[in-house]
Amino acid sequence: MIGLFDSGIGGLTVVRALLQKYPNVNFIYLGDTARFPYGNKSKETVERYAVEDAKFVIDKGAKMVIVACNTASSLAMEKLRKTYPGIPFVGVIEPAAKMAVQVSNKSIGVIGTRATVGSGIYDTVIHSLKPQIKVQQKACPLFVPLVEEGMFSDQITKIMVRRYLTSLRQANVESLVLGCTHYPFLQPLLQRFMGNKVNVINSAEAVVQEANDLYPDLFLETPDIHQKIAFTDTSAYNDDLAMRWLGKRVEIISV
Template structure:
């Protein structure tokens, strides 16, 4: 498997949100090459059915495999919740999601066994975080809350606008009035609102960012499989970005998230895969 070490990691999301996961991977595994795919032609996944999300995920994994990736990270909570089991059985390379790492971190963090989860409609309606947390720790009470406006607010660059504070209050007031002591940011866009959410929820509640936990898990997985890039053979173009539509808009947003310059984004007709 020596030649697999320099192969890239595939990371995909319904759009730009998964960039927060790619960012964590680039921080914690600085030697790894990344091929990122954002399904900008079909974003958002949050309101789509499980069958549709499995079909879209299969197409994307087939595309990423053409880039010779050694492992795949589903950097999208909705797809992790709804498609991970199906695609894991189907493909011959390791596939990870963000839900399990996030759930485990919350179970480890909570002292009083009460955890909150915020995410898209589909993630919350699937109840996947609750199921996975209960599989790990049946005694933990889970309170889930959908916050559908967070994604458009982030994408519109409203991070610092007064409206964002009010929308946070609208969605999270009931959550703050519970006695949870850990809360999972169950959508990859939400880490971009992390400081505002933390400010509103207060220091009592530990905010769990699954992007961070996922990068840690990826590191462990690559090490166990002896696929970690040792850094000696870093290629010139270490990060490449593909989308299904609107490349320039994606590129601009990517440059506000990633800690390095994203010079180009390529368009792929994903329905062909």
């Protein structure tokens, strides 16, 4: 059983990437919609939330946890590994950075929440892999609430894309890392604005590949399939979005 958690619905992009490659894998996903967003919280608060989220999926049988949240991956990985030493944790930062470095030689743009950008984690990881690359980061705090409201291509979303990304487009970055798992919901819009020559790096796809490379035994499909999703603040909208985004019905359980 693979566990995943995020501050809200954004981690569903990781679940979708997981199911596209391993449609019959067992998983439990928690979206902490009651305490969303994490991107404007302190490190101590994000650590506490992440530990509680991880406990939920571990108690449900998870043998490995994908931290499907860039903010938690930036601020809480050390705390998670110390709290649950017997459980492997895979965050989204390193896989996305590796993917970006593979297709970039000069410059990489990174967009994320204030907490992720403020942590400097992407800059650190990218430069550890390829020191000569220029990294330009931009906090895009309104993208997450727009996604949570289902406003994937509304006019206000297009306005914010232009406001946030114009400087990165003018800088001619080779790649754009979507440093928040909510952002793949906006990927078509972001790609159109940046242009087809820019590699848009989806951290959801990257982390699934990384997790499978590290722990392939946990991705084995079994005849007895258990695929479950939980939200800390239940709503018909979240349940419906999960079904539509994943393209299949999965069990929605209570917290």
